[in-house]
Amino acid sequence: xxxxxxxxxPETLEEACNILWEAGKGVGVIAGGTxxxxxxxxxxxxxxxxxxxxxxxxxxxxxxxxxxxxxGAAVTHSEIVSSPLLKKYGKIxxxxxxxxxxxxxxxxxxxxxxxxxxxxxxxxLPPLMVLNAVGKIVSREGAREAPLDQxxxxxxxxxxxxxxxxxxxxxxxxxxxxRSSFIRLARREAMxxxxxxxxxxxxxERSSNLIKDIRISPGAVMPRPQRMPEVEDFLKGKSxxxxxxxxxxxxxxxxxxxxxxxxxxxxxxxxxxxxxxxRAMRSCLEDRG
Amino acid sequence: MRLKDFTSNLKRSDPQTFRRLSLIQTMEITIKFTxxxxxxxxxxxxxxxxxxxxxxxxxxxxxxxxxxxxxxxxCTVVMDGRPINACLILAPKAEGRSxxxxxxxxxxxxxxxxxxxxxxxxxxxxGFCTPGILMSAKTLLDGNPHPTKEEVKGxxxxxxxxxxxxxxxxxxxxxTGKKRKVIR
Numbered sequence: 001x002x003x004x005x006x007x008x009x010p011e012t013l014e015e016a017c018n019i020l021w022e023a024g025k026g027v028g029v030i031a032g033g034t035x036x037x038x039x040x041x042x043x044x045x046x047x048x049x050x051x052x053x054x055x056x057x058x059x060x061x062x063x064x065x066x067x068x069x070x071x072g073a074a075v076t077h078s079e080i081v082s083s084p085l086l087k088k089y090g091k092i093x094x095x096x097x098x099x100x101x102x103x104x105x106x107x108x109x110x111x112x113x114x115x116x117x118x119x120x121x122x123x124x125l126p127p128l129m130v131l132n133a134v135g136k137i138v139s140r141e142g143a144r145e146a147p148l149d150q151x152x153x154x155x156x157x158x159x160x161x162x163x164x165x166x167x168x169x170x171x172x173x174x175x176x177x178x179r180s181s182f183i184r185l186a187r188r189e190a191m192x193x194x195x196x197x198x199x200x201x202x203x204x205e206r207s208s209n210l211i212k213d214i215r216i217s218p219g220a221v222m223p224r225p226q227r228m229p230e231v232e233d234f235l236k237g238k239s240x241x242x243x244x245x246x247x248x249x250x251x252x253x254x255x256x257x258x259x260x261x262x263x264x265x266x267x268x269x270x271x272x273x274x275x276x277x278x279r280a281m282r283s284c285l286e287d288r289g
Numbered sequence: 290m291r292l293k294d295f296t297s298n299l300k301r302s303d304p305q306t307f308r309r310l311s312l313i314q315t316m317e318i319t320i321k322f323t324x325x326x327x328x329x330x331x332x333x334x335x336x337x338x339x340x341x342x343x344x345x346x347x348x349x350x351x352x353x354x355x356x357x358x359x360x361x362x363x364c365t366v367v368m369d370g371r372p373i374n375a376c377l378i379l380a381p382k383a384e385g386r387s388x389x390x391x392x393x394x395x396x397x398x399x400x401x402x403x404x405x406x407x408x409x410x411x412x413x414x415x416g417f418c419t420p421g422i423l424m425s426a427k428t429l430l431d432g433n434p435h436p437t438k439e440e441v442k443g444x445x446x447x448x449x450x451x452x453x454x455x456x457x458x459x460x461x462x463x464x465t466g467k468k469r470k471v472i473r
């Protein structure tokens with residue numbers, strides 16, 4: 001059973017910031033609630049007041065601004081999937097959003113919730129990492145920009161302060177020369193939490209056939225979402241042939257083991273994360289047409 | 290800080306927000322929403338889920354509680370045209386929304402074509418998952434009257450049925466789409 005609390009639905013961002021600022025401890029922010037309500041039920045949280053931010057206009061928009069795409073924190077996964085803007089300039093994110101949970105969960109769950117909840121297995125985080133996404137965070141003290149890779153401290157932990165609200169997440173539009181791929185592995189197709197995933201953005205220079213830009217972020221295999229600069233630097237300037245990709249894939253599993261340590265699951269995860277990386281790269285390369 | 294201190298602080302520092310906040314009673318709040326086409330106004334404790342509100346206050350027990358954590362889809366209702374898990378959504382979120390449950394689909398005299406098709410195809414065994422699946426299927430057919438088998442499977446991917454093995458359910462939904470074509 002869920003213990004009692006008060007509930008308020010602010011209509012403006014200013015109002016939400018003021019309430020959060022004044023309220024102090026024991027106040028929670030709720031967006032879609034698909035994780036929070038389960039937490040309330042399990043007794044993981046017992047807030048005395050919940051602030052519902054899903055009716056604040058700034059948090060509900062997907063828009064294009066100065067070559068960037070901004071997605072409001074309370075935009076649902078379904079809205080991301082059906083957005084033509086994202087299909088065009090951030091398809092890797094809509095691909096990931098389309099496999100989250102189930103249709104019912106996608107209609108409730110929000111991108112902001114997926115970020116702030118900071119699950120290592122969150123599906124939208126690897127794509128956002130390779131899109132170099134930056135969050136806009138506000139509080140009564142003012143606004144700040146937080147590059148996503150600096151937002152996460154560890155599993156289920158961000159450096160968001162209790163009185164702060166994530167307003168939107170933004171990234172530079174992915175140009176048509178950039179290829180991207182998101183691959184997800186779970187125990188079954190629907191309703192399963194990702195066991196491993198892989199997000200890759202790739203740009204090959206047409207004239208030389210060399211890798212110009214490469215961004216790699218695996219999901220669910222490390223404590224927090226992160227990129228793999230070691231592997232990215234190795235690949236930059238090289239030709240994407242099978243031998244190079246094979247070496248790079250071994251570097252991917254190497255970084256994973258270095259970051260997460262050797263675990264009982266490592267003999268399974270190392271070859272599989274390599275295979276996911278290779279599949280993602282091949283999918284980008286085929287896509288080049 | 291207790292809620293009383295919190296509100297008195299807020300009254301001083303931000304009177305405008307305080308006025309809005311003070312409209313909310315601490316025990317129960319009043320929400321107004323549309324349920325199966327009828328506007329209702331109900332008092333509900335804000336920590337209740339929509340599922341509990343439907344079943345325990347509005348007497349709409351057609352919507353079932355299965356797992357209670359959004360995995361099984363038995364509690365699926367349609368809100369503003371989209372299927373959602375009623376067990377994962379707190380009741381205050383229904384404010385101003387339009388909610389449809391299986392009670393709004395049809396009744397024993399006038400069955401919805403989907404309900405008739407479920408009977409014809411033997412798609413109901415124990416029946417616990419049926420109301421939820423009907424709501425997802427209805428949403429699918431509303432937007433896409435003639436779905437493919439894959440689209441049907443996608444639409445019901447958030448539902449568990451432990452009796453049928455899904456085959457009859459998928460056929461029943463597909464067939465409803467096909468029959469509509471004949472009528473047209």
